[in-house]
Amino acid sequence: MSLPSLRHRFGHRIRELRLATGMTQEAFADRCGFARTYMSRIETGGANPSLDAIKVLADALKVDLSILFTDI
Secondary structure, three states, X not given: OOOOOHXXXXXXXXXXXXXXXXXXXXXXXXXXXXXXXXXHHHHHOOOOOOHHHHHHHHHHHOOOXXXXXXXX
16 A cells, blocks of 8 residues: 555645644635635645745744654
8 A cells, every 4th residue: 555645645734733723724724825725625635735835834834844744
């Protein structure tokens, strides 16, 4: 059995960190300035976010960029 793709693992990490803050997906998307549907695609691995979008995610979560890639 192969490992989930990097996009899927990254999305799972974003979801995990978002849930730890207690934010809904919609509230988090608003904080990032993204559409909720785009946020959903990020969290499910359906989107391939740009480096700029990844920085926005880190800033919205108030974490260092490296935290987004820890344990994925």
